[in-house]
Amino acid sequence: MDRATKLxxxxxxxxxxxxxxxxxxxxxxxxxxxxxxFLLLFALAAVFVFGSTKKEIIxxxxxxxxxxxIEVLGVLTGFPFGSYAYxxxxxxxxxxxxxxxxxxxxxxxxxxxxxxxxxxxxxxAIEVGVWVVLLDLILDPAAEALxxxxxxxxxxxxxxxxxxxxxxxxxxxxxxxxxxxxxxTLYQQKRGKLLFQLMVLLFGILGVKTGLxxxxxxxxxxxxxxxxxxxxxxxx
Numbered sequence: 001m002d003r004a005t006k007l008x009x010x011x012x013x014x015x016x017x018x019x020x021x022x023x024x025x026x027x028x029x030x031x032x033x034x035x036x037x038f039l040l041l042f043a044l045a046a047v048f049v050f051g052s053t054k055k056e057i058i059x060x061x062x063x064x065x066x067x068x069x070i071e072v073l074g075v076l077t078g079f080p081f082g083s084y085a086y087x088x089x090x091x092x093x094x095x096x097x098x099x100x101x102x103x104x105x106x107x108x109x110x111x112x113x114x115x116x117x118x119x120x121x122x123x124x125a126i127e128v129g130v131w132v133v134l135l136d137l138i139l140d141p142a143a144e145a146l147x148x149x150x151x152x153x154x155x156x157x158x159x160x161x162x163x164x165x166x167x168x169x170x171x172x173x174x175x176x177x178x179x180x181x182x183x184x185t186l187y188q189q190k191r192g193k194l195l196f197q198l199m200v201l202l203f204g205i206l207g208v209k210t211g212l213x214x215x216x217x218x219x220x221x222x223x224x225x226x227x228x229x230x231x232x233x234x235x236x
Contacts, residue, residue, distance in 0.1 A: 004048040008191060011045035014038060015198060023205050036091040036100045042195070043103035046110035049191045051182055063109065063175050064102035070171060071097045071105075080170075082161035083152035090148055108132055108139075109172055111199070114192020115226065117184045117233055121177060129173030131196065134222055136168050138200050141215060142207035158212065186234055193230040197223045 018038055021027050027034070047060045074081045075096040090098035109132060116127035141158035144151060155161040184192075204219025 004045075004052060007041070007048050008045045011041040011195075012198075014041050015202070019202055022202070023209065032089060033091075035089060036098075039090065039100040039103040039107065042107035042199075043110070046107045046114065046192070046195055049188055049195075050110050050113050050184075051180070053180075056180060059178050059180070060106060060110070063178060064106045066175065067105035067109075067171065068097065068099075068102035071101045074167075078153075080167040081164045082155070084149050085152070086149045087147050089146070107195075107199075108135055109175060111135070111192055111195045112172060113176060113179060114184065114188055115196060115229060117189060121181050124181070125173040125176045128176045129169040132172030133165050133169045134225070135196060135199060136165060137218055138203045138207065138215065138222065140164065141212055142203040142210065145207060145210035145212055158215075189230055189233050193226050196226045200226075 014034075014037065018034060021031070043064070047057070050056070070080070072095045073079065075085065078084075086093060086096065086098055086101075088098070090104075091100040092098065109128065112128035112131035112135075113124070115131050116124050118124040118127055137157070140160050143149060144158075144160070151159055151161065151164075153161045155164070157165075200219055200222050204215055207215035207219075
């Protein structure tokens with residue numbers, strides 16, 4: 001069994017345990033550290049399924065650090081996402097940002113990379129930006145309802161500023177220019193599709209559980225879109 005498969009399986013196992021605990025029970029305070037492990041495993045699974053050459057791993061580390069410091073900039077200045085603040089639910093805050101946020105960005109971006117099998121780097125960047133925003137449509141409102149962070153500026157979509165989604169698209173797309181281009185196998189794309197659907201499903205259900213009754217609508221739509229994208233890739 002290769003390393004990517006082991007990490008992917010480890011993430012699925014941790015995800016399954018967390019899904020049951022969070023959806024059907026209440027996670028006790030002494031288990032809050034599990035959120036940090038969840039984000040770490042999510043990142044490792046997505047990165048290693050995409051590629052694990054020395055160059056690819058170095059690039060992933062750089063992206064994790066870069067996106068983390070963009071988050072620090074965002075918390076301190078309100079640019080580029082909008083005015084917001086983090087709680088300590090996702091792990092120890094360093095410079096106002098949970099240290100695990102770099103892992104969260106890696107998981108989201110590399111899941112997008114696994115979904116976007118495009119012939120050019122430019123087209124790949126655009127599609128990754130779209131997948132990143134689509135995932136955030138579910139992740140952001142549910143995460144705020146769960147107390148992971150709090151927005152200070154109101155927006156049209158669940159109180160989230162539009163600038164946040166614009167920033168996610170731009171950042172998610174731009175950083176992929178650093179990632180070496182590779183042709184993805186259907187196996188890789190299937191794993192990426194499942195990662196996307198699992199994250200959408202978890203945060204969609206948690207959103208409903210925490211008082212966002214209509215978030216199930218975009219949740220189902222996005223899961224179907226991801227399935228359709230994989231079906232299209234398979235048909236080619």
